[in-house]
Amino acid sequence: MTNPFTAIPKEGRIHQPLNHFGIKNTKTFPQRFFVNDIYWQRSDGPVFLYIGGEGPLSKFSVLYGQHSLSLSQNKEIAHFTITFCGHHVEMAERHGALVVALEHRFYGESINPDGLDTEQLKDLSSQQALADLAVFHHYISQRFGLSYKNTWISFGGSYAGALSAWLRGKFPHLIYGAVASSAPVHAQLDFSSYNKVVGRSLMNKEVGGSKKCLTEVREAFAAVEVALLMGNEMQLAKDFGCCETPVKPQDKTELMQSLADVFMGTVQYNEEGVAFNIEELCHIMTNKSEALNQKEEAYDRLIKLAEMYLARMDAPCLDVSREKFVLELNSTTGRSSYRAWLYQTCTEFGFYQTCEDDTCPFSHTINLQSQAELCSQLFNIPQYSLPVNIDFTNQYYGGNRPQTRRVLYVNGNIDPWSELSVTWNDAMVDNDRVILINGTAHCADMNHYKALDKPALHRARKEIERRVAVWLTMQNGTI
Structure with a gap:
């Protein structure tokens, strides 16, 4: 396996509309992204999209390893953020994938130049974030000369895991399959x-x-x-x-x-x-x-x-x-x-x-x-x-009963956020879309392999790898 630290990811900015849905609004903001093309098989290699969530993105989103812990004491919604990275990159090497990552608007360095006052925050929403990802898809496709042969798979954890699932649901012509780790897809007051x-x-x-x-x-x-x-x-x-x-x-x-x-x-x-x-x-x-x-x-x-x-x-x-x-x-x-x-x-x-x-x-x-x-x-x-507001979110995305195929929901059974995710299979939609890991917590599957990981976690990663491989084989027309 290639030394993960020999890759030097490319960092860039794409100028996104502040409001994708306002015709008269021409304002833009710089959105940060990372690219790792060291494993990419340029002719028909897939694209693995890592989605940024409610915090800064780093180069480790396209490399191996755990990047950072940001814990806010004394915050009423117990906002703990860890950037989990590694497993999707390990899979990218095996499948010859181009790895790209996009930072979420209004987080990290992808901040509106006018700041975070309430009037500007009106342009912050999951719907705008999904539109950002669609524009980014187009940008990467043009920059790297991609075609229908280059299958896109999205990955995300926690809120970004929900975005991964929603991106597949709202833009199925762009994203062939999605892994949604610890994804709270059901909004709840x-x-x-x-x-x-x-x-x-x-x-x-x-x-x-x-x-x-x-x-x-x-x-x-x-x-x-x-x-x-x-x-x-x-x-x-x-x-x-x-x-x-x-x-x-x-x-x-x-x-x-x-x-x-x-x-x-x-x-x-x-x-x-x-x-x-x-x-x-x-x-x-x-x-x-x-x-x-x-x-x-x-x-x-x-x-x-x-x-x-x-x-x-x-x-x-x-x-x-x-x-x-x-x-x-x-x-x-x-x-x-x-x-x-x-x-x-x-x-x-x-x-x-x-x-x-x-x-x-x-x-x-x-x-x-x-x-x-x-x-x-x-x-x-x-x-x-x-x-x-919360009822609209659930109506718009489908809550924890989404009618989408080729979305894999991965949760640990001791993770409190699993309560708002999808933890059962629905044969009417996709009878192979849930992985529940015994004894693991929030987004544990997203980290790279460690010898001390629980056997259930090892098995879960193997199953994720199998599902992704099946998707890629299906898209390539082999099965």
């Missing part, structure tokens, strides 16, 4: 089942969880709530290394969210690069000292976990100021991926990971109101419009 899966995964013995672990987590958060009710905010701030003392009600909710984010991020990615994995987290939360009673033990272990988390994330303190959070999100300069993504949750997806359900192991103060109100505060989007 109150995503309470996210934390239901977090609780279930913390009990999963196969990944290092236990019923005891979940019990201790519940008791720890109950102890924090009691401390808040008793007015012990200063002690809590000291115990958990808070940047500020959580005196205001909204700051107390921020504290709960920040602590919950440690567990949510751990479960979502588990062994793929966050501060802890589930086994280590549960070991910390169940390592009891006989000198303390049960409730104090759980609380003290949560303190230890928070201390270790801050150290591993190289964070000076735990943000708990709602006012500071809103102020940062109101900044329209720079490249705030979180502001852009929050706008999309308000206008298209929801995805608010609440804790009002009894299955949630954290605090009921993490509710829908505390999250949805940001839409009106930041973008003047009334909360009553959110259900309408």
Whole structure:
């Protein structure tokens, strides 16, 4: 196999219309892309399109290896982003494919020159992103002299996984097959089942969880709530290394969210690069000292976990100021991926990971109101419009019952986002379109092969490779 680091991908910019659907709008923005043609069999080799999501794209989107982790503490929709790369490039080498990747508009360096103010963000949507991909398809086809013989397969993970599925659905004449990893194709306002899966995964013995672990987590958060009710905010701030003392009600909710984010991020990615994995987290939360009673033990272990988390994330303190959070999100300069993504949750997806359900192991103060109100505060989007926006998204794309063929949905069973993906086969549409991987988390299949990967993950990658190979053979007319 070719040394993956000998390839030097080409980086470029394509000038895209800010509004593909406005005839009178002639404004454009520079959209970044990467190309790796080291494996390409130029006559009839396929094209593997890696789709960028809600964060910066890098050259590793067309190379092997895991690029980056970006974790936002104390964010109401628990926005954890890891760039997973490698498996599609390994397949590209075997199939002689041209590998191309396009950064999503309004993320990374593909920012509208006018910034991220609300008026400009009106041009940010999944529909515009799909149109960007269609234009990019045309651009690459012209630049490399492609024809119908060059089969396009799209790849994406998480939101970009949904884009991969939707691109195949909306542009089937351009994309022959699509791999959609951990793709939340069903928009949902109150995503309470996210934390239901977090609780279930913390009990999963196969990944290092236990019923005891979940019990201790519940008791720890109950102890924090009691401390808040008793007015012990200063002690809590000291115990958990808070940047500020959580005196205001909204700051107390921020504290709960920040602590919950440690567990949510751990479960979502588990062994793929966050501060802890589930086994280590549960070991910390169940390592009891006989000198303390049960409730104090759980609380003290949560303190230890928070201390270790801050150290591993190289964070000076735990943000708990709602006012500071809103102020940062109101900044329209720079490249705030979180502001852009929050706008999309308000206008298209929801995805608010609440804790009002009894299955949630954290605090009921993490509710829908505390999250949805940001839409009106930041973008003047009334909360009553959110259900309408989300219903439109599901009507437009088909939700988790899409009527599309040759879309492969890949999910890990401990990933909370699998709740919004397609996890069953539908013989009426395509009886061979689902892979559910036991014991793996968010987008794990997208990384390149590692010796320590679970056997189920190895088998899943082999199955993905088989499906892609079948698609290419079908398109070439061999079968």
